Amino acid sequence: MRFAPYLISAVVITTIILGGAWWTSAMDTKLQTKMKEIIDQHTSTWTPVVSSVTSTQTDTLRVTISEVVSVTATLTETFTATPTVTSVVHALATTDPHPDNSKIVILMGSNFQNDANSPLHPFAQSIIKNRREYAERHGYKFEFLDADAYASRVTGHLMPWVKVPMLQDTMKKYPDAEWIWWLDHDALVMNKDLNVVDHVLKHDRLNTILTREAEYKSGAGIPADGFRTPKDQDAKDVHFIISQDFNGINAGSLFIRNSEVGRWIVDLWFEPLYLDHIQGYAEQQAFSHMVFYHPQVYKHVGVVPLKAINAYDFDDNIWGYDDGDLCIHFAGCNYFKNCPEKFLKYAQILSSKQGSDWMSAQEKDHIQNLLKPSS
Amino acid sequence: MWNPKKKSEALAKFKSFPYPKPGTSNVLDSKEGDTRRKYFTKTHLHRLFVFVVLLLCSGYFLKHTLLTRPKESNVVMIFVNNIGGGVLDVKSPRQWELEKISTENKKKYAERHGYHFFVKSTGLKRRYAHEWRESWEKADYIMEAMKKYPHAEWFWWVDLTTFIMEPQYSLEKLIINRLDHIATRNITDSMEFNPKNFHEIPFVDYSEDINFILGQDCNGFSLGSFLVRRSDWTSRLMDFLWDPVVYGQKHMDWPHDEQNAIEYFYENNAWLRSGMGFVPLRLFNSYPPGACAGEGENPRFFYNQKEGDFLVNLAGCNYGRDCLDEINHYKGLAQRKRGWRKLVPFL
Numbered sequence A: 001m002r003f004a005p006y007l008i009s010a011v012v013i014t015t016i017i018l019g020g021a022w023w024t025s026a027m028d029t030k031l032q033t034k035m036k037e038i039i040d041q042h043t044s045t046w047t048p049v050v051s052s053v054t055s056t057q058t059d060t061l062r063v064t065i066s067e068v069v070s071v072t073a074t075l076t077e078t079f080t081a082t083p084t085v086t087s088v089v090h091a092l093a094t095t096d097p098h099p100d101n102s103k104i105v106i107l108m109g110s111n112f113q114n115d116a117n118s119p120l121h122p123f124a125q126s127i128i129k130n131r132r133e134y135a136e137r138h139g140y141k142f143e144f145l146d147a148d149a150y151a152s153r154v155t156g157h158l159m160p161w162v163k164v165p166m167l168q169d170t171m172k173k174y175p176d177a178e179w180i181w182w183l184d185h186d187a188l189v190m191n192k193d194l195n196v197v198d199h200v201l202k203h204d205r206l207n208t209i210l211t212r213e214a215e216y217k218s219g220a221g222i223p224a225d226g227f228r229t230p231k232d233q234d235a236k237d238v239h240f241i242i243s244q245d246f247n248g249i250n251a252g253s254l255f256i257r258n259s260e261v262g263r264w265i266v267d268l269w270f271e272p273l274y275l276d277h278i279q280g281y282a283e284q285q286a287f288s289h290m291v292f293y294h295p296q297v298y299k300h301v302g303v304v305p306l307k308a309i310n311a312y313d314f315d316d317n318i319w320g321y322d323d324g325d326l327c328i329h330f331a332g333c334n335y336f337k338n339c340p341e342k343f344l345k346y347a348q349i350l351s352s353k354q355g356s357d358w359m360s361a362q363e364k365d366h367i368q369n370l371l372k373p374s375s
Numbered sequence B: 001m002w003n004p005k006k007k008s009e010a011l012a013k014f015k016s017f018p019y020p021k022p023g024t025s026n027v028l029d030s031k032e033g034d035t036r037r038k039y040f041t042k043t044h045l046h047r048l049f050v051f052v053v054l055l056l057c058s059g060y061f062l063k064h065t066l067l068t069r070p071k072e073s074n075v076v077m078i079f080v081n082n083i084g085g086g087v088l089d090v091k092s093p094r095q096w097e098l099e100k101i102s103t104e105n106k107k108k109y110a111e112r113h114g115y116h117f118f119v120k121s122t123g124l125k126r127r128y129a130h131e132w133r134e135s136w137e138k139a140d141y142i143m144e145a146m147k148k149y150p151h152a153e154w155f156w157w158v159d160l161t162t163f164i165m166e167p168q169y170s171l172e173k174l175i176i177n178r179l180d181h182i183a184t185r186n187i188t189d190s191m192e193f194n195p196k197n198f199h200e201i202p203f204v205d206y207s208e209d210i211n212f213i214l215g216q217d218c219n220g221f222s223l224g225s226f227l228v229r230r231s232d233w234t235s236r237l238m239d240f241l242w243d244p245v246v247y248g249q250k251h252m253d254w255p256h257d258e259q260n261a262i263e264y265f266y267e268n269n270a271w272l273r274s275g276m277g278f279v280p281l282r283l284f285n286s287y288p289p290g291a292c293a294g295e296g297e298n299p300r301f302f303y304n305q306k307e308g309d310f311l312v313n314l315a316g317c318n319y320g321r322d323c324l325d326e327i328n329h330y331k332g333l334a335q336r337k338r339g340w341r342k343l344v345p346f347l
Helices: A004-042 A055-071 A121-138 A147-154 A159-173 A196-201 A203-209 A260-269 A272-277 A282-293 A339-354 A361-371 B004-013 B025-029 B034-040 B042-066 B093-113 B134-148 B176-182 B232-240 B244-253 B258-268 B270-274 B323-335
Strands: A104-110 A141-146 A179-183 A187-189 A240-245 A248-257 A301-303 A327-329 B075-084 B116-123 B126-128 B154-158 B162-164 B212-217 B220-229 B276-278 B311-313
Touching: A004 B042, A104 A121, A104 A147, A104 A159, A104 A196, A121 A141, A121 A187, A121 A339, A121 A361, A141 A147, A141 A159, A147 A159, A159 A179, A159 A248, A159 A260, A159 A282, A187 A339, A196 A203, A248 A260, A248 A282, A248 A327, A260 A282, A260 B232, A260 B270, A272 B244, A339 A361, B075 B093, B075 B134, B093 B116, B093 B162, B093 B323, B116 B134, B134 B154, B134 B232, B162 B323, B212 B232, B220 B258, B220 B311, B232 B270, B244 B258, B258 B270, B270 B276
Parallel strands: A104 A141, A104 A179, A240 A301, B075 B116, B075 B154, B212 B276
Antiparallel strands: A179 A248, A187 A327, A240 A248, B154 B220, B162 B311, B212 B220
16 A cells, blocks of 8 residues: 555554653652652641651652552653642741740830829839849840830820730840740839749749639620630640739730740730720730630630739738749739838838848838838 | 676666666665665664654643643632522522532532532521621631641632633642742832732731732722631631621621721731732732723733633622623633634643
8 A cells, every 4th residue: 555654654653642641641640649648648737748758758759660660661761750849838936845034025114204193103213123133133134115105106095005015016126035024013023033934934834833724704805704714725835824813814914925926916916996995904805805706816825823923912812922922913003092002011021031222222212211110 | 796697687777878877886786675674774763763752752741731630639629609598589590500600610620620629508697686797708618628628738719700711720830839929928019009008017027928819909909719828827817807896896897898807907917917918910810891990901900811811700790790691701702712722622
């Protein structure tokens, strides 16, 4: 036949095209299946794919290639495969289980040093000195922020809201800090020897003092009884440490971790509509609201006993200050108008423990005169 | 050496010549049937070898479109149908037809690329006394899909009133694998498209992972088609999106629900900005004429067949336009092959 050569060529060409396509796709599919099996054995959502390709998997892959090569020995002598790694799901950075003291920032913010009408104004410098010396003794960083400088950011709202942008700025200023401890200005550090890392922050200790499955007190921000702290909470998941009294969460003393979660909580906390529509206890109520309504906040907030970080001037043993406690907080003294009395009471205790050098020089005489019994 | 017989034979072949023709001297020594050898010369074998190699290469390059379909994928398509569920009105045949066309289009695309296809029926549910909130379920359905497909990384929300015009594009090639090149992080820059006039705020970290990919239309964010990555960031977004303090104050002002909520929080939340990436609207969310009224022929928004836009979103077609007619129109466009694809029907 005159056209026989053309017919033979056409058949051969077509066969090679189809065979080539089938061959490459079959091999590709087989290899993908093998890779999928290997990866599935060891991949979890938070593990980078690259790190799951250990020597064992490499050997398996080599065997796989060998299989493929032997099966197709008549078609090719070599074959290489380069697995494509997709991007990794972002995982939260690991929290530090035992931070160094230099990674702790003690933050204090107030305007009582400027405002002569503030009930603690006569003692402002001594309170600041008490806080600073405690930080210096243990190697923490100390940050004092003037609330008047932040007033414009909360214009038209209650002044306690300034706490939130102060925390935000402090996180920005100390990016390497692990924890920031906020303690209100109406408070005194009473035990200068107590290292707050050993006392609260290291994960071993925090795990022992976290209150789990305890009831949140209903009050400002939490509307219902029966709402409980997380049952299986671990210190490494805690990014916010707080305590509560009979009226619910008290934000006078709190620890916030300078982490992605901590920065998120602070960001959300300063929601403009919270400032507009959460009255009463201002930032404290907003925080309680967030804990109650947002599971993502709830699971990262740890509640510790009040005395651990926030002892009150009470006579009972549950909340009241005992010798050896970290600090004393004159909670509510503005309302009951007894701030100076409470301060002097604990200044007396502090002086009897440490002598009078903890006071500021310019205030020492005044305070000591007030402490003297009238004769 | 001279052979009188051979000479006679040679001379017999070349009757008109008294001597052998130049170049044919080898004929004197040839044998019967020697002409077959020319097909197996070195030159021919070399050409055949090259030809075979090229064919194998062509087979390799063609395999993706010819035969290969991935078995597993880390992309989930979230598709919501039965909107309203006939609670307030009896669904008309046109509504059923629209759903059928759209569902079929998405299902074929998911099968072609091996994506998981997560379909939800969104009948109306009453959660507040004064409103029905089916449009707010996007967050719920995304979280539900994340639980159902724990190994998937990307979740693509695609509205009912959309049509995929170019199903040969995979999301990986179109968006995910070139995210660094096409995504805009900081839209407050004066050169960027910023229809809501967002201002710069402190504490934003644009080096963080992109967890949310969307486009912007003439009114702001457009959530007819968007991609969400599984991450803690996404869990937080879904968590606070319905904060009761904010929602209580704003729900009467927010006609577009999640879209307006995310725009609102974008205003003040640095962490939210850190996780969002914006792509050109037409990348996976082209608009038909009629959406974005007043924009004329703005090439930023409207579907362009010549450039092969991936997906057309009939945004707003329920308000004064006809969804079924529009989707049939685009279905017809999609079925009409263009250019060289007319000649190769299986591509």
